[in-house]
Structure formats: C-alpha cells, structure tokens
Amino acid sequence: MEKGKKRIRENEEIDSVADTDANNSISLDQNLSFSDTLVALQMMRAQFPQIDKVAIQPFILQSQLYSSVKDRTQVDRELESLRRDKVVRIFKLNTGQDDHGIMFLDDYLKQVEHVVKRMEEKKQGDLEVFKWFKAHVIESKLEPSIGHQELYALLSLGGRVKDEHVSLLINAGLLTRQLIDPNMYWFAIPNIGSILKGLSQGRKELLSLLNRRRYKEMMLAPLEKKRLRLSPLDMRFHLRDLIGSGHIKTGHTPTVLNIRLMEDPRTIVTQSCDVAINAGWIVLDERRSCRRVSLIRSCMPLMSYLRGDLRCSFTFGVVAYRSAESYYQS
Amino acid sequence: MWKEIGDREMGKIRPNSFSSQIKSNRISNLQLSNNKDIVSPHRGSVNSLQVDLTEGRYLLSGASDASAAVYDVQRATDYEGNGLIAKHKCLFSVDKQHEKGHKYAISSTIWYPVDTGLFVTGSYDHYVKVWDTNTTQVVMSFKMPGKVYRTAMSPLATSHMLIAAGTEDVQVRLCDIASGAFAHTLSGHRDGVMTVEWSTSSEWVLITGGCDGAIRFWDIRRAGCFLVLDQSQSQLGRRPPVLARSAANKVNVSKSLSAGQNSLGKQRAPQKKVSNGHGMKQSTIGRMPTNGSVRQRLHPGMLSIQDRATAHYGAVTGLKVTDDGMYLLSAGSDSRIKLWDLESGYNTLVNFEVVRLQTSKAIQLAISQDSAQVFVPCMTVVKAFDVWSGKMSLTFRGHYESVNCCWFSSQDQELYTGGNDRQILVWSPCQLITDDTDAGRTKDEDNWSD
Numbered sequence: 001m002e003k004g005k006k007r008i009r010e011n012e013e014i015d016s017v018a019d020t021d022a023n024n025s026i027s028l029d030q031n032l033s034f035s036d037t038l039v040a041l042q043m044m045r046a047q048f049p050q051i052d053k054v055a056i057q058p059f060i061l062q063s064q065l066y067s068s069v070k071d072r073t074q075v076d077r078e079l080e081s082l083r084r085d086k087v088v089r090i091f092k093l094n095t096g097q098d099d100h101g102i103m104f105l106d107d108y109l110k111q112v113e114h115v116v117k118r119m120e121e122k123k124q125g126d127l128e129v130f131k132w133f134k135a136h137v138i139e140s141k142l143e144p145s146i147g148h149q150e151l152y153a154l155l156s157l158g159g160r161v162k163d164e165h166v167s168l169l170i171n172a173g174l175l176t177r178q179l180i181d182p183n184m185y186w187f188a189i190p191n192i193g194s195i196l197k198g199l200s201q202g203r204k205e206l207l208s209l210l211n212r213r214r215y216k217e218m219m220l221a222p223l224e225k226k227r228l229r230l231s232p233l234d235m236r237f238h239l240r241d242l243i244g245s246g247h248i249k250t251g252h253t254p255t256v257l258n259i260r261l262m263e264d265p266r267t268i269v270t271q272s273c274d275v276a277i278n279a280g281w282i283v284l285d286e287r288r289s290c291r292r293v294s295l296i297r298s299c300m301p302l303m304s305y306l307r308g309d310l311r312c313s314f315t316f317g318v319v320a321y322r323s324a325e326s327y328y329q330s
Numbered sequence: 331m332w333k334e335i336g337d338r339e340m341g342k343i344r345p346n347s348f349s350s351q352i353k354s355n356r357i358s359n360l361q362l363s364n365n366k367d368i369v370s371p372h373r374g375s376v377n378s379l380q381v382d383l384t385e386g387r388y389l390l391s392g393a394s395d396a397s398a399a400v401y402d403v404q405r406a407t408d409y410e411g412n413g414l415i416a417k418h419k420c421l422f423s424v425d426k427q428h429e430k431g432h433k434y435a436i437s438s439t440i441w442y443p444v445d446t447g448l449f450v451t452g453s454y455d456h457y458v459k460v461w462d463t464n465t466t467q468v469v470m471s472f473k474m475p476g477k478v479y480r481t482a483m484s485p486l487a488t489s490h491m492l493i494a495a496g497t498e499d500v501q502v503r504l505c506d507i508a509s510g511a512f513a514h515t516l517s518g519h520r521d522g523v524m525t526v527e528w529s530t531s532s533e534w535v536l537i538t539g540g541c542d543g544a545i546r547f548w549d550i551r552r553a554g555c556f557l558v559l560d561q562s563q564s565q566l567g568r569r570p571p572v573l574a575r576s577a578a579n580k581v582n583v584s585k586s587l588s589a590g591q592n593s594l595g596k597q598r599a600p601q602k603k604v605s606n607g608h609g610m611k612q613s614t615i616g617r618m619p620t621n622g623s624v625r626q627r628l629h630p631g632m633l634s635i636q637d638r639a640t641a642h643y644g645a646v647t648g649l650k651v652t653d654d655g656m657y658l659l660s661a662g663s664d665s666r667i668k669l670w671d672l673e674s675g676y677n678t679l680v681n682f683e684v685v686r687l688q689t690s691k692a693i694q695l696a697i698s699q700d701s702a703q704v705f706v707p708c709m710t711v712v713k714a715f716d717v718w719s720g721k722m723s724l725t726f727r728g729h730y731e732s733v734n735c736c737w738f739s740s741q742d743q744e745l746y747t748g749g750n751d752r753q754i755l756v757w758s759p760c761q762l763i764t765d766d767t768d769a770g771r772t773k774d775e776d777n778w779s780d
Contacts, residue, residue: 072681073720077566080679098643098664143562147638181638246685 033068037078040068041088045104049234054194055114057107062090062100063244064237083142092144092186094176095200100144103189109134115172115190129165132158133174146175148183195232202231202238207247210259217251217260331355350700356743356759357703360714362728363758366406368746369419372397374435376748378694379737382441383485386741388421390449391748392439396432397425398451400463403739403746403756422466430468432457437478437692443485448507450493452478458495460507470510475499476522479692482536484528492550494536496523502538504550516548518555518635524645524692529672531655539646544639545660545670554632557675559660560639561668564677641677642666647687650695650704652717659697659704659717663689667706669717680720684708694735696745705745707733712747712757728755 041060048058062079069075079102082088089108093099103111116130136154137146155161169175173190205228210216224235231238239259242248251260334351337343343351370376374394381403382388389401399420406416424431432453442448442460448469452458454477460470476498483493491507502523504513521542529535529547536548547557642662650659651672658670667682686709687693696705703714703723709732714724731750738745745757 066681071719072683073679076679076681080564080566098666145562184638246683 033070035069037065037069037075038082038087040065041082041102041104044068044240045107047236049232049237051195051232053232054191056189056191056195057103057111059091059101059103059107059189059192061093061241061244062102063242064240065102065244067240067244086142089138089142089187090144091189093192093196094186095196101189101192108189109138111190112138112174115174119168119172127168128159129155129161129168130172132161133169145178145184145186148185151175151185198231198233199238199241202228202233203242203247205230206235206238206242210248217258219253219258220250223259353698353700353740353743354702357698357714358723359759360724360726360743360745360757361760362726363744363756365414365761366403366416366744366756366758367418368401368403368754368756369417370748370752370754371399371420371423372752375731375734375750375752376754377435377437377691377734378439379735379746379748379754380440381737381739381746382446383443384445386739388441388446389737389746389754390439390441391754392436392451393748393752394435395425396434396436396453396455397423398436398439398449398461399423400449401754403744404742424461424466428466430459430471432459438480438482440481440483442507443483443487450481450483452481452495454478456497458493458505460493470507472503472505472512474503475501479522479524480526482526482528484533484536486528486530486533488533490533490550494526494528494538496526496538496540498522500540502526502536502548514550516550516555518546518548518558518632519544520638521645524647525649527649527651529655530651530653531672537649537651537658539641539649539660541645542640543642543644543646543662545641545646545649545658546634553629554634556634558634558637558639559641559658559670559675559677561641561677562639563675564679565671565674566679641668641670644689647689647691648693648695648706650697652697652701653699654701657701657717659695661687661693661695661706663687665689667704667715680718682706682715682720683722684713688732688734691734693733694737696736696738698738699740705736705738707736707747707749709733710749712736712745726757728757729753 044060044064045058048060065075065079066072079088079090083090086105088102088104091101091103093101112130112134116127119130120127132155136157137151140154141150151166152161155165166175170177170185173188173192175185176188178184178186209223209226210218224239226235228235228238239248243250243259248259251258331352334343334348338345338348368389370391370393372391372393372395374397376391376393378390378392380390382390387402387404389403390398391401392398400422401418401420403418407419408417409415410417426433432451432455434454436451436453438452440450442450447463448460449463450458450460452474456474456477458472458474458478458481459468461467462469472493472495474495474497478495478497480496481493483491490513492513493505493507495503495505497503500517500519500521500523502516502519504515505511506513516536516538519538519540519542521540523538523540525539527537529537534549534551536550537545538548539545545559546555547559548555641660642664643666644663646660646662648659648661651657652659656672657678658672659667660670661667665684665687667684667687669678669680669682670676671678682704684706688707688709693707695707697703697717698705701717704717705712705714705726710727710729712726712733713722714726715722726745726747729747729749729751730753733747733749735749736745736747743759746754747757748754
C-alpha cells in the first residue's frame with residue numbers, strides 16, 4: 001500500500017488547544033500530520049465534534065493516529081508509553097475491523113461518573129461496585145481486556161463481590177463479554193453504542209461517495225464541506241480514520257490535496273466474513289473436508305442491532321462463502 | 331562497487347561488512363528475473379517452497395493437486411531465447427498416480443535438514459510421509475488425527491530426528507524417523523495448529539502458532555509450554571535496559587510470567603491446584619462461580635494450559651525465526667505482523683504497514699540472512715519490509731492470484747515465490763544482458779574487422 005506523500009504543515013501550538021472554535025474552522029488540509037503522538041492526540045481531542053443527543057467525551061481512533069503521524073512504529077511505541085503512564089486508555093471497539101479507541105484517562109473517568117450518576121437516579125441496586133471498579137480495576141489493569149478471575153480478585157479488594165455486581169458493570173456498559181472466550185471481558189466506553197453505529201455507517205457512506213465518482217477521487221476542500229447523513233461524527237473524523245486504515249489515500253495535484261479511493265476494493269463476500277470473524281460472531285469450522293461457518297449462539301440477539309444492509313450483506317456473504325468454500329480445494 | 335573493492339583491498343572495510351553491503355545492494359535490486367524461469371508441473375496452487383539447507387541447490391515445492399516436485403535452481407535443464415533464458419524443469423515429481431502418494435492437497439514440504447536424501451511431505455489427507463529422494467519411494471508414513479497444516483524439522487538437531495506436525499487437532503505431534511513411531515504430543519493449544527517452527531538457537535525448542543491466536547514455545551524435553559506470547563506485553567524497541575525492564579514487569583502482572591516461573595521452577599507443588607505463581611487466579615475471598623469450568627488437578631508443568639494469552643486477534647498464519655534466534659516474526663489473520671523479542675518474550679511494537687493478509691491459509695514468510703528484510707506474501711504481491719522500522723521497501727508484483735509461500739535463498743540473493751496461480755516465480759537482482767550476449771556473440775561483422 002503506497003500512500004501519497006503528505007505535505008507536512010506547521011504544527012499547531014499546544015496553547016491553541018483551548019480555543020476550540022478556531023480549531024473547528026481549520027481545515028484538514030492544514031493539519032493533516034503532526035510530529036508527535038501526544039500532540040496529535042490532544043489536537044484531535046480538541047477537534048472532536050459536538051454531539052447533541054449523546055453525552056460522550058472525546059475519543060480518538062488508532063487509525064486516525066496512523067494517518068497523522070508518519071512513522072507507525074513510533075505511534076505504537078509512544079502510545080504504549082502513554083498507556084503505561086496512565087495518561088490514556090485503549091479500548092477495543094466492536095466495529096469489527098481491529099479498531100482501537102483511545103481516550104484520555106480523565107475523560108474516561110468523567111464518562112464513568114456520568115453513567116454512575118444516571119444509574120443512581122434510576123436506583124438500580126447497590127452501586128459500591130463502581131467505586132471498587134474505579135479504585136482497583138482501572139488503576140491496576142491497563143490492558144484492554146480482563147479475565148473473569150482477575151476481575152473478581154481485583155474487585156474483592158474493595159469488598160465482598162457477588163455475581164450481580166458483575167452484571168451491573170456489564171449493564172452499565174463498562175465491560176462486555178468476549179464472544180470467543182466466555183471468561184474474558186473487554187473494557188468498553190459506556191454510552192458509545194450509537195456513535196459506533198454511526199461510525200461504521202459513516203465509513204460506508206464516505207466510501208460509497210467516492211465509489212460513485214467516475215474516477216473514484218474528489219478534491220479535499222469540497223469533500224470536507226459535505227455532511228454525512230448517517231453519522232453524527234464529522235467528515236474530518238472519518239477522513240482521518242479511513243486514511244489511516246488504508247481505504248483511501250491522499251494524493252497531490254499541483255495546488256491542492258485530493259482524496260482517492262484505494263484500488264483493490266474488497267469483495268463483499270470476504271469483507272462481510274472478515275468483519276464477522278473479527279468481531280467474534282462466526283468461527284470457521286474445519287470439520288470434514290470443507291469449511292463450515294457457524295454462528296455463535298450468543299450473537300443472535302446482537303444480529304438485530306446490525307444495520308439492515310450489513311445484515312443482508314453478512315447473510316449473503318455467508319451463503320456465498322459457504323458455496324465457494326465447498327468448491328475451493330485447499 | 332569498485333570503490334568498495336578497493337577499500338576492501340586496502341583493509342578499510344572488513345570482509346563481513348563488505349559482503350553484507352554487496353548482498354543488501356543486490357537485495358534492493360530484486361525484480362522478476364529476466365534470465366531464470368522455473369517450469370512448474372503443478373496443476374494446483376503451490377503451497378510450500380523450500381530450498382535445501384545444506385547446498386542451496388534444490389528447490390522443493392508442494393501443491394494442492396497432491397504433487398511435490400524438486401528443481402535444480404543452479405543448473406538449468408535447457409536454455410531458450412538464444413541462450414539467454416534458463417529454464418528449470420523439475421527433476422522429478424510425485425503426485426496422485428504414485429502408488430503411495432498423497433490423495434489430497436500437500437500443505438507442507440521440507441527437506442531433511444542433514445542432506446537431500448530424504449524429504450518430508452504433509453498433506454490434507456491426514457498423512458505425513460517421508461520420501462527417499464533418489465528412488466522417490468515412501469520410506470515412512472505417519473497418520474495424523476486431522477489435516478496436516480505444517481511440518482517442520484529442526485535444522486540444528488544432532489540428537490533427534492523429530493518431525494513436528496501441526497494439524498487441525500489441538501495437539502502437536504512429534505514423529506520420530508529413527509523409530510517410525512510418535513515420540514510425544516504437546517497439548518496446550520485450544521484450536522488447530524497452523525504453523526510450526528523450530529528455534530534456530532536450540533534444538534529442543536519448538537514454536538507453534540495456532541488458530542486460537544496463541545504462540546507457544548515448547549521445550550520438547552518437558553511437559554507443557556514454557557512461554558506463551560502475549561500481545562499486550564510489549565517493550566519499546568529492541569531491549570530496554572535492565573532497570574526499565576523490571577519496572578515494566580511490575581506494571582504487567584501477568585499470568586504468562588507466572589506460568590513461566592512456575593514451569594521453570596519445577597516445584598513439587600501440592601496437587602491441590604494452587605501453586606505459588608497463581609495466587610491471582612485462586613483468590614478465595616468471596617464466592618467464585620466457575621462459569622462451568624471444572625477444577626482439575628494439573629501437573630505443575632501443564633498449568634500453561636490455563637494461560638489464554640493471545641498473540642494475535644485472529645489465527646496465527648505465519649511464523650519465522652531470525653537466523654540468530656533472537657527475534658520471531660509472526661503474521662496473523664488479523665492482518666498484522668508482529669516482531670517478538672524471544673529473550674524477553676515481549677512484542678517490540680514494530681508496526682508493519684500491511685493492509686490485508688490471507689486469512690484462510692498459512693503463509694510462509696522469508697527473512698534475509700542478516701535479518702534486515704522480511705518478505706511477506708500479502709494477497710497477490712510480496713512485500714519486503716525493513717524488520718526494525720516496519721517500512722515497506724519493495725513490492726514484488728507478478729502473480730496473478732494470491733501468493734502462498736516464499737523462500738529467500740541468501741546464497742544467491744534470490745527470492746522464490748509460489749501462489750494460487752500454480753506458478754513459481756524467481757526474483758533475482760537484475761543482470762546485465764550484455765554479459766550474456768558477449769559470450770554468445772558470434773561474428774563481428776563490421777567493415778573494419780579483419
């Protein structure tokens with residue numbers, strides 16, 4: 001995958017982070033790349049769009065970081081050291097393509113507080129487990145996933161733990177079960193579900209926008225001004241994300257930057273299967289001489305949350321994959 | 331180039347650095363060979379390639395139509411195009427028609443590491459067969475419980491002749507050529523084992539990568555694995571200084587470390603499932619519903635079964651150990667390639683810019699001898715990455731369909747790749763055509779020649 005060379009503009013000063021209005025009006029053209037991961041994180045956090053319906057603190061996707069800082073290895077390493085210094089937290093998102101979301105620790109704690117307050121209003125059971133969670137689990141477990149035994153051990157440092165406490169945490173959206181392994185949980189950002197749905201819909205919309213053009217490319221400036229119909233997040237967010245994951249790339253014309261769709265589009269069969277496999281919804285079953293695809297039972301309720309066309313494409317993908325695989329002599 | 335030779339003569343450059351400079355120059359010039367061609371008799375996709383380790387002369391390939399073939403890559407069988415293009419036809423090939431040949435696709439072919447008198451093939455018909463090269467007969471045949479994905483023999487072994495076979499069964503089996511029986515099985519994986527590699531620094535260490543995403547290290551003299559690579563444990567760069575490393579260990583309280591300590595300590599722990607390193611898991615404060623898991627008595631060496639760390643989010647599809655035995659490259663079906671430091675067992679967080687990797691089949695990675703470049707088959711192209719920075723340096727585009735395997739011959743700096751389009755392509759540093767035409771020029775038909 002060859003990326004077009006990005007013009008490196010002057011980096012914004014960190015003082016201007018406070019001035020959110022000015023940042024919103026600066027176009028992507030001028031601050032596409034940064035020198036440092038922390039600077040990039042802070043700038044992108046400041047540029048996070050305001051969403052009215054859902055109260056959510058800013059988060060950044062890892063693919064956005066890859067598009068902003070040139071050296072990906074440096075990004076990985078700096079992110080790792082920031083994670084160890086407890087400046088940021090990394091979450092694995094279930095938008096199915098090995099996405100990771102990065103949130104500053106203060107923002108995450110604010111988000112947790114918000115959710116706890118809402119649960120207090122509804123008076124759902126005893127809420128001391130959230131205090132234990134914050135004090136013991138978040139402080140010491142820095143990885144994006146945690147095992148059942150370890151969760152119990154850490155929560156027990158606060159008091160006597162019951163099953164209902166873990167269910168409370170899951171209901172609040174702070175933990176989700178891993179579908180592949182019933183004993184492991186992912187840490188999750190609470191209240192983020194609708195935004196993640198908007199994220200995947202917005203990605204598809206942007207890619208189809210470029211796909212419909214004759215030469216599959218568009219100038220950056222008019223593209224940025226468009227509003228995505230299906231996603232609450234703004235165009236700049238999606239552009240950074242898709243550039244980082246390699247679906248689109250920036251190219252140069254003599255005067256301006258333009259955005260082009262990458263060649264080799266994935267076929268819908270393998271794409272929908274990959275999404276499903278990465279999200280842990282299906283496993284490849286290697287019995288007999290052909291591969292079968294089997295749905296994990298617990299994901300059936302989740303299927304109803306899938307967007308209509310994704311579900312259709314998923315089903316189509318499974319059927320086509322099955323028929324292809326029975327013929328595929330591997 | 332001449333300046334370098336002059337410097338070498340003067341003694342300004344040491345011989346090692348001189349030869350590695352020339353080799354890396356040649357590697358950076360790799361392109362589809364314009365003078366060498368391998369004629370592949372296969373009628374199915376090429377799954378496995380290997381050049382023999384002793385002489386570097388014979389290339390062994392295995393394909394999906396149950397055929398395996400051997401080619402001589404240094405001497406051509408015939409020449410075409412006025413003597414310019416060397417065609418290498420296969421010296422022999424064994425396929426379904428052979429009385430004891432494989433019935434289904436061959437997934438892995440390897441030479442016997444000591445000499446080219448034997449080679450081993452593993453196939454989807456559940457058999458691992460050992461062939462005698464000179465008579466092309468099956469000498470020994472091992473039946474496995476499932477489709478064989480990969481076989482491997484240790485290049486360093488002096489005291490054993492074990493073939494490690496990774497199958498769709500969760501256990502890795504070791505087959506002994508000397509006795510014709512199975513030596514033992516290694517259990518610990520929770521799904522099929524797609525890749526198997528022997529360590530290049532110890533003849534007893536085997537590395538396996540499974541469809542569950544775990545990479546396990548086994549010392550075959552002991553039970554259980556002694557290390558499971560965990561992608562969340564990482565180090566920044568090649569190796570941190572000692573003080574930073576101990577700080578990192580405190581931060582990452584992990585099961586794999588405790589499992590490691592456990593099996594290395596080899597204590598006779600009381601068999602009541604609680605042992606020193608596993609205090610985290612066995613907390614007795616508070617009721618602990620086990621979610622259906624049964625508490626069993628486990629041998630202390632087998633406690634690694636409970637370690638569920640994964641190295642990749644999908645299956646591990648390719649493994650390659652560097653020649654010095656210090657680093658391991660692993661490719662996964664989550665389209666990520668990771669570089670692991672074997673001494674510490676940590677991920678070095680080098681990011682290889684891969685967009686997409688094949689997910690259904692195992693791929694064979696190749697690495698250059700000085701561990702500077704790694705060649706990765708990414709769908710229809712083969713990309714060369716710089717190992718330490720993760721940047722892509724070369725792209726080899728020539729196959730019509732996905733590439734499955736590649737092998738780098740460090741002796742001639744040539745890369746052989748095989749793919750689903752049944753072709754084996756040779757990539758070599760470009761050679762000047764004029765060299766050949768000089769030898770082939772017949773007459774000097776100039777007015778001034780005498």
